[in-house]
Amino acid sequence: MQSLSGRDKAYSFVRDQVLTSPAATGTFLNEQELATRIGVSRTPVREALLMLQAEGLVEMVPKRGAHVPAMSGRQIGELMELRGVLERHAASASLKAGAPPVSQMRDALDRQEHLADTRTAEGAKEFIDLDGLFHQILVDAAGSELLSRTYAGLRARQLRVGLTALFAAADRQRNVCSEHEAIVAALEEGDEGLVHRAIDDHLEVTLQILLRA
Structure with a gap:
């Protein structure tokens, strides 16, 4: 190598x-x-x-x-909008192919749930790393190398705003787990519209927390 x-x-x-x-x-x-x-x-x-x-x-x-510049409210909004476009497309593609990555996403979610009550900086960083993994698994399921690379390129921004959101809202880790569960459950049901709404709801909650922070 x-x-x-x-x-x-x-x-x-x-x-x-x-x-x-x-x-x-x-x-x-x-x-x-x-x-x-x-x-x-x-x-x-x-x-x-x-x-x-x-x-x-x-x-x-x-x-x-x-x-290292701060991200403006507009930039955060654009980041969440782009994430939504990519994640909804990936979800639709994986459902159309009959291969939504439910088991892999649930594994990442299970690992997040073990960290949901931690309050240390190290635990928060690991939780957000798993958050990134959860969403990257979904995007990778679209089977597009370019799509996966584009989403992975958002990593630094996503981790920074993700950690900010965790510390800006009470019980955010538990709520993230619940929002992730809604996405996985919708994928399991094979309901494209429900998956899209679950993704949008998750990103909108995060956006509003960040805009208030």
């Missing part, structure tokens, strides 16, 4: 470990500190940050470095 280049290692680390944290919002990233943590020189870190700038995840500010 080909090893990752220094740039790719830095890119993956910053995107998946740094930018997923709500605490990163509004901060400037220290290139040398990142290089030390990742075990590479500053050059690949700089290259990775430029890639992340192209994706809109950081802003390069002259003489200051890479800034």
